[in-house]
Structures are given as C-alpha cells and as structure tokens.
Amino acid sequence: MGLMHKLPPIVDPLPGGKTMIDAVSYIINWARSNSIWPLTYGTSCCAIEMMAAAAPRYDISRFGSEVFRASPRQCDLIILAGTITEKMAGPLKTLYDQMSGPKYVIAMGACTISGGPFYYDNYSVVKGADRILPVDVYIPGCPPRPEALFNGLLMLQEKIRKTESLRNTWHEHEIYTKPATNTWSDAAKAWDALEKIKDQEQAEARAKFKEENPDYQAFKAVRVVAPAFPEVPRKPDRPRGKSNLELWKLIQAKFPGLKLYKKELGDHEVSDTAAVEALGTDYTLDFEVPVDQYVALATFLKQTPDLSLEMLLDLTAVDFTDHFDVVVQLLSVTQGQKVFFRVSLPKKEVSPEEAPTAILASVPTLSGLWPAANWKEREVYDMFGIDFTGHPDMRRLFMEDDFVGYPLRKDFVNPNIIKRPY
Amino acid sequence: MEMVKRPLPAGFQKVSGDDNTEEYFINMGPQHPATHGVLRLVLRLDGETVRECVPHLGYIHRGIEKQAESETYLQYVHLTDRMDYLTSHMNNHSVCMAIEKAVGIGVPDRAEYIRVMVLELNRISSHLMMFGCFGGDLGAQTALLYGFKEREVITDIFDELCGARLTMNYFRPGGVANDIPDTFIARVKKVIVDVERTLEEFDRLITGNVIIQERSRGIGILTREDAIAYGCTGCVLRASGVPYDLRKDDPYSIYDRLDFDVPTKQNGDSFDRYVIHIDEIRQSIRILQQCIEQIPEGPYRSKEKPSYRLPAGSYYAATETAKGIFGTYVVAEKGDKPWRIHSRSPNFANLSPIGKMVKGHMIADVVTVITTLDILIPDIDR
Ligand code: SF4
Numbered sequence: 001m002g003l004m005h006k007l008p009p010i011v012d013p014l015p016g017g018k019t020m021i022d023a024v025s026y027i028i029n030w031a032r033s034n035s036i037w038p039l040t041y042g043t044s045c046c047a048i049e050m051m052a053a054a055a056p057r058y059d060i061s062r063f064g065s066e067v068f069r070a071s072p073r074q075c076d077l078i079i080l081a082g083t084i085t086e087k088m089a090g091p092l093k094t095l096y097d098q099m100s101g102p103k104y105v106i107a108m109g110a111c112t113i114s115g116g117p118f119y120y121d122n123y124s125v126v127k128g129a130d131r132i133l134p135v136d137v138y139i140p141g142c143p144p145r146p147e148a149l150f151n152g153l154l155m156l157q158e159k160i161r162k163t164e165s166l167r168n169t170w171h172e173h174e175i176y177t178k179p180a181t182n183t184w185s186d187a188a189k190a191w192d193a194l195e196k197i198k199d200q201e202q203a204e205a206r207a208k209f210k211e212e213n214p215d216y217q218a219f220k221a222v223r224v225v226a227p228a229f230p231e232v233p234r235k236p237d238r239p240r241g242k243s244n245l246e247l248w249k250l251i252q253a254k255f256p257g258l259k260l261y262k263k264e265l266g267d268h269e270v271s272d273t274a275a276v277e278a279l280g281t282d283y284t285l286d287f288e289v290p291v292d293q294y295v296a297l298a299t300f301l302k303q304t305p306d307l308s309l310e311m312l313l314d315l316t317a318v319d320f321t322d323h324f325d326v327v328v329q330l331l332s333v334t335q336g337q338k339v340f341f342r343v344s345l346p347k348k349e350v351s352p353e354e355a356p357t358a359i360l361a362s363v364p365t366l367s368g369l370w371p372a373a374n375w376k377e378r379e380v381y382d383m384f385g386i387d388f389t390g391h392p393d394m395r396r397l398f399m400e401d402d403f404v405g406y407p408l409r410k411d412f413v414n415p416n417i418i419k420r421p422y
Numbered sequence: 423m424e425m426v427k428r429p430l431p432a433g434f435q436k437v438s439g440d441d442n443t444e445e446y447f448i449n450m451g452p453q454h455p456a457t458h459g460v461l462r463l464v465l466r467l468d469g470e471t472v473r474e475c476v477p478h479l480g481y482i483h484r485g486i487e488k489q490a491e492s493e494t495y496l497q498y499v500h501l502t503d504r505m506d507y508l509t510s511h512m513n514n515h516s517v518c519m520a521i522e523k524a525v526g527i528g529v530p531d532r533a534e535y536i537r538v539m540v541l542e543l544n545r546i547s548s549h550l551m552m553f554g555c556f557g558g559d560l561g562a563q564t565a566l567l568y569g570f571k572e573r574e575v576i577t578d579i580f581d582e583l584c585g586a587r588l589t590m591n592y593f594r595p596g597g598v599a600n601d602i603p604d605t606f607i608a609r610v611k612k613v614i615v616d617v618e619r620t621l622e623e624f625d626r627l628i629t630g631n632v633i634i635q636e637r638s639r640g641i642g643i644l645t646r647e648d649a650i651a652y653g654c655t656g657c658v659l660r661a662s663g664v665p666y667d668l669r670k671d672d673p674y675s676i677y678d679r680l681d682f683d684v685p686t687k688q689n690g691d692s693f694d695r696y697v698i699h700i701d702e703i704r705q706s707i708r709i710l711q712q713c714i715e716q717i718p719e720g721p722y723r724s725k726e727k728p729s730y731r732l733p734a735g736s737y738y739a740a741t742e743t744a745k746g747i748f749g750t751y752v753v754a755e756k757g758d759k760p761w762r763i764h765s766r767s768p769n770f771a772n773l774s775p776i777g778k779m780v781k782g783h784m785i786a787d788v789v790t791v792i793t794t795l796d797i798l799i800p801d802i803d804r
C-alpha cells in the first residue's frame with residue numbers, strides 16, 4: 001500500500017467527488033479479494049463450523065482463503081467465530097489493532113451480530129461485535145453453516161472489488177481517529193422505518209386485492225392433530241455401590257446429629273430413616289451438616305475405607321435469599337456410591353447498600369482434602385461471594401478482578417442486563 | 423546493575439531461589455490455535471522448560487447458569503448445546519433426565535434406542551475431532567483433514583435427523599423431538615463401515631508414527647491418585663487406570679442391556695489418553711451394532727406435559743459424555759423456571775491438573791497435554 005501511494009495518479013478524481021477506479025487498482029483489488037488470509041480465531045461453537053469450512057468437505061481454498069494464520073500480523077481477515085464476552089473484548093481489540101491493513105471483519109453467527117442466544121438476562125456477553133470492531137459482513141445463523149460462511153466470504157470479496165481503490169485510503173483513517181460507533185441503534189432505526197413502509201405496502205396490496213376479487217374466500221386453516229403418545233411409567237435407576245440406607249447408617253453412627261435434606265417429600269413429617277427408604281433408589285443421599293462439623297465430616301467420608309468417597313465430583317452453592325447452601329457431591333470410583341452433603345450458611349448482616357458487593361458468608365475450605373475443590377471454591381467465591389477460609393489462592397475464577405457484584409446471587413444488579421420483555 | 427523487580431503475575435506463589443538460571447514468564451493465549459478456544463495459560467519458563475503453569479479462565483464465561491434462571495426448563499435444554507458443543511446430545515440428555523426424574527416421566531423403548539444410537543454417534547464424532555486436533559496440534563495436518571472428513575458423515579446424519587449440524591436440541595423430556603427418518607439405520611450402517619476403515623488408517627498413520635510416539639509417550643503423566651483427587655472423569659480418568667464409566671457403573675437409559683467393555687490404560691501419559699479414544703470408538707461401534715439389531719417399533723416419545731413444573735427440591739442427573747461426567751443439578755422452588763441450575767462440566771475438572779502435568783516438560787509438550795486432555799473451553803467457563 002505504501003509504495004502505491006507514491007505512484008503518480010493515473011486517473012484523477014472525477015468532478016462531483018467520485019473516483020474512477022483505474023486499471024491498476026482493479027487488478028490489485030481482484031488479487032486482494034481472492035487471497036484473503038484469515039486469522040485462526042474462534043471462541044466457541046461457531047469456530048467448529050469455521051474449521052469444518054476449512055476441512056476437505058467444504059474446502060475454503062476454493063475461494064482463496066485457506067491460509068489460516070495464527071499471528072494477527074500476517075492476516076487481513078478476522079472471522080469472529082463465537083461469542084465475545086466482556087473479558088475477551090480487550091484482547092480482541094488488541095488482535096484487531098495488530099492486524100496489518102487493509103483488514104476486514106466478518107461477524108459469524110448470532111452471537112457476534114447481537115449477542116444471539118445470550119442477549120437477554122446476561123451480564124457478560126457483548127451484545128454485538130460492532131460495538132468493538134467495524135464489521136464488514138454479517139452472517140446470521142447459530143451456527144451458520146459452512147455454505148453461509150462462503151456466502152459471506154464472497155460478499156466480502158465483492159465488497160473489496162467494488163469499494164477499495166488506490167486513492168481510497170480505506171477506513172484505516174476512520175478507525176484510528178474516530179471511536180467505534182454504536183451501529184446497532186442506527187440499524188434499528190433504519191429497520192423500523194423499513195418495517196413501516198413494508199406494512200403500509202402490504203395493507204395497500206391487501207386493499208387492492210379485495211377490491212379486485214370481491215367474492216374471494218380465504219382458506220380455513222386446518223389444525224394438525226398432534227400424535228397421541230402413551231404415558232410410560234418411569235423405571236427407577238439401578239445404581240451400584242452401597243444402598244442409601246447402608247450409607248446413611250454408616251454416617252449416622254459417626255455423626256448422629258446430621259439431618260436428611262428431604263425437600264422432595266413435601267411437608268410430611270417422617271423420620272430420616274423412613275424417608276431414605278421412601279425416596280427410593282432414584283434419590284441420591286443428601287444431608288445437611290453444621291458448619292463446625294463440615295471439614296470433619298468431609299474427612300470422614302473420604303478416609304473411611306467402607307465409604308471411600310475419594311472423588312469430589314462437584315462443589316457449588318445455591319442462594320436461597322436468606323441463606324446460602326454450599327452443596328458438595330462426592331463419588332466413590334472404586335465402589336460406586338455417591339452422596340450429596342450441604343452446609344447452610346446464614347447471610348451476614350450488612351446494610352442494604354453494601355449487600356450486593358459484600359462477602360456475605362464464609363466456610364472452611366476443602367482444598368486441602370481434594371485439590372479439585374480449589375477451582376470449584378474459586379468459582380463459588382466468584383459467583384456468590386462466599387469466602388473459603390484457608391484457601392491458598394482466593395481469587396475470582398471467571399470474571400475480571402474489578403467486576404462489581406456476584407452474578408449468581410439473587411440480589412445481583414447489573415444495569416447493563418437487558419431484561420426479557422415477557 | 424540492579425534488577426528491576428516486577429510484581430509476579432497473578433496466581434504465582436513464590437520465586438525459585440536458584441541464581442544460575444534466568445526465569446521468565448510467557449503468556450499463551452487467550453488467542454492461540456492450540457488452546458482449543460480461549461484458554462489463557464501463563465507459563466514460568468526456564469529456557470524451554472516449564473517450571474510452573476497457571477491457567478486463567480473466563481474469557482468465554484457466558485453466564486449460562488444465571489440466564490437459565492429466567493428461562494423455562496425446556497428453553498434451558500438449548501443452552502446446554504452451547505456448552506460442550508461437540509457432545510451436545512449428551513448434554514441435552516442430562517438435562518432431560520433430570521426433568522424426567524423430577525416430574526416422573528417415562529421414556530418408551532424406541533426412544534431409548536434412538537437416544538443411545540444418537541449418543542454413540544455423537545461420541546464417535548467428538549472422538550474423531552479429538553484425533554484431528556491431536557494430529558493437527560502436533561503438526562500432522564493430514565490427521566486434521568482425515569478426522570474432519572469422517573466427522574462430516576456423522577454430522578450429515580444429525581443434519582437429516584434434526585436439522586442442525588452442531589447445536590442439535592433434539593432430546594425432549596420423555597423421548598426425542600421426532601422419529602428417525604427411514605434412511606437413518608442405513609446411514610448408521612454405512613458410518614460403522616467407514617469409521618472402522620478410518621480407525622485402521624489412523625492406526626497406521628498416527629498411532630504407530632515415530633514422531634507422535636516420541637512426542638506423547640511419557641509426556642504429561644497423570645497418576646491414578648492425582649486423577650481421582652482432581653476429579654477427572656472420562657477418558658482422562660480411564661487412561662490413568664481407573665475403569666469408571668457411568669454407562670457401566672451407574673447405568674442410565676438402556677446401557678445395562680447392551681454389551682460393551684470399558685477400555686482402560688495404565689500409564690496415564692498423553693499417548694494412553696490418545697489411544698483410549700480409539701478403543702472407545704470400537705466399543706461405540708459395538709453398541710451401535712446391537713442397537714441396530716434390537717431397536718423396536720413404537721412411539722418415540724411419551725406423553726407430553728403442557729409445561730414442566732418441577733416439585734420443590736433438588737435433582738441431579740448425570741451422563742457420561744465423550745469428555746467425562748456431565749451432571750445437571752437442578753434446584754426447583756416453584757413455577758416453571760428453575761431456582762438454580764448448575765452444570766457439572768467434565769472439562770472443568772479435566773483441565774484442573776494441568777499445572778501439575780506440564781511441570782518439568784518442554785513448552786511444546788504443553789500443547790500435547792492440552793489436546794490429549796480433550797478440553798473445550800466454553801464448557802469450562804459456561
Ligand atoms: S452464534 Fe450460536 S453457534 Fe455461534 S457462537 Fe453463538 S451460540 Fe455458538
């Protein structure tokens with residue numbers, strides 16, 4: 001590009017501000033449009049379709065774009081394949097800035113067009129790539145099929161051939177001087193106007209049709225009868241390992257004060273042992289443990305050879321507005337039994353203004369017993385603001401460090417969330 | 423000259439006391455072709471040897487669990503497609519099973535057979551993808567092309583079945599969305615033949631390859647104890663010598679009627695984690711063959727409920743996906759929306775030992791470890 005600028009102009013701008021595309025630039029554009037090198041960038045699902053497009057069946061090299069480069073400095077196209085989150089937006093902008101111009105952007109999939117399936121009620125997804133980058137071509141779909149990607153690519157090629165020229169220093173200038181605009185609202189306005197025109201045209205057409213065919217009768221819609229399916233009784237699970245009752249008895253022998261968690265049974269007052277039997281094999285043993293016995297119980301469950309619940313399958317939390325439940329799931333890979341146990345943590349008293357951003361509960365960590373608990377507890381800290389005392393590395397796991405609030409709490413407020421209108 | 427003391431990057435604990443080496447930090451990702459998405463690893467290197475590795479997550483954290491609280495149970499099914507999109511049928515299955523358990527919906531036999539066939543096809547396609555990436559990341563681009571070529575045939579079946587190539591949303595509580603087309607069985611039979619041939623090709627091309635062996639044998643060893651302690655499941659766990667497979671050990675659907683083995687390896691290195699995928703595909707083919715013979719006539723779905731309202735309580739259902747145990751934990755209070763849904767994602771646990779596994783290896787081996795762990799970042803971040 002640099003050298004070309006220094007060449008004497010072959011054809012001057014025409015009167016009226018238009019530029020005539022001269023032969024040299026025609027050839028350059030033709031060549032450029034047929035050898036677009038994309039960046040290997042993909043964040044999620046759409047990336048698989050992008051890879052499929054490069055694979056033998058679809059073979060993107062038919063369109064001259066098979067050279068996927070891993071370094072942005074060698075590319076002129078970035079296909080935004082996959083959701084863009086707030087955390088990824090910064091790195092993405094850096095990638096774009098590192099690309100050498102002229103550079104193009106294809107927004108692939110619903111996520112990069114508008115946030116797609118993550119548009120409503122979501123705190124972390126960027127609602128459209130054009131809020132960060134200037135997008136050249138949009139490809140709808142979730143995910144778009146490889147054919148659709150090719151269609152987008154062909155459109156981009158056409159765009160390059162038609163709009164680029166030597167004298168047009170391309171939108172480089174625009175990007176480095178102007179901040180990215182929110183094209184979404186402009187597009188929405190234009191769309192609204194179009195819709196109105198369309199409605200009017202349709203109404204006119206309908207009126208005209210009625211006038212011309214006064215005795216026309218519309219067809220009655222026939223309702224398709226849904227097939228009648230039988231009701232099938234549910235077969236109970238056949239779990240291996242010790243039965244719930246055996247487990248419950250073993251645990252109760254050591255920790256007699258534990259309470260069974262039996263919300264599924266409703267309000268009926270039943271003894272815990274009877275409840276274990278009533279809930280059947282479908283149900284996985286689930287009990288509450290007081291905070292002071294939490295670590296002792298976990299150690300007991302892990303180290304007793306009869307139970308040998310040596311794998312921490314999951315650790316998560318639930319916000320019941322007045323208290324948190326930290327739920328732990330253990331599995332014995334050698335014997336087959338599994339249990340849930342939970343510790344109920346009352347929320348600390350803080351003023352209502354502070355509540356959304358304050359750490360509201362704390363519980364001892366299990367990461368000394370199971371390394372698996374390390375990340376799980378960080379996730380719970382990140383999402384609920386529950387502190388795990390004694391944890392070696394208590395940082396947020398998913399969100400940035402300066403993120404305000406704890407998303408999975410029921411009182412989480414984020415002004416950027418777009419609420420579903422229905 | 424006095425050295426400028428920079429603060430340590432987040433997550434690193436201490437500096438080594440050795441003065442003879444110069445240690446430095448390098449950032450791998452979030453945009454890196456071999457991290458399978460947007461994983462970011464910060465490596466502390468001594469020359470080319472990795473001394474410490476700290477993963478940073480969250481670059482594709484899409485807040486699915488929060489969003490699920492404002493969607494109905496049926497709407498949630500389609501969000502699980504987008505977690506681990508290579509095993510989307512299996513994720514859907516786990517959500518449907520949780521709903522079935524809670525509301526008490528049965529599944530007709532034909533639906534169960536359809537489900538299992540679709541699941542096993544999905545497993546094969548995910549494993550084929552793993553081969554492709556394994557070869558591709560180690561520099562054998564041919565493998566990537568071969569893997570994708572076979573995978574397309576399976577994708578075509580799904581395309582005909584439910585109209586989607588990747589995000590299927592085909593399972594419903596009580597069965598599947600629609601019956602299989604007439605061509606389904608014939609196509610599956612063809613896939614079986616094709617895949618068996620491909621496996622032989624793969625064995626010749628990749629498994630016996632000297633370079634692949636050199637680069638993966640003894641690399642990233644995960645001991646049996648570590649695999650259990652970190653909560654690894656699926657192929658990663660079985661390659662370390664623990665024969666735990668939900669399909670055998672806690673059978674769901676109709677897996678207890680089918681005859682198959684659980685392949686296990688003992689070394690727990692990258693090569694074992696790769697080879698075990700081939701063995702698993704062979705078992706999946708066995709399952710498919712039995713299903714083709716046994717599939718009965720009948721309805722493909724049991725009676726629909728107008729809306730799925732779960733009685734208050736907590737429900738859990740898990741499936742063995744191609745990556746490991748995918749569990750859905752539902753807490754229902756009232757109404758047709760969940761109070762909280764949590765997904766136990768297999769990739770999350772499978773990635774967590776990576777710091778331990780790459781320690782002491784060369785920087786190029788980090789790539790080998792990541793591909794053989796067969797992780798997918800959107801499932802980790804959710
Ligand atoms: S558009 Fe759909 S398929 Fe593509 S990244 Fe978004 S959710 Fe995934």
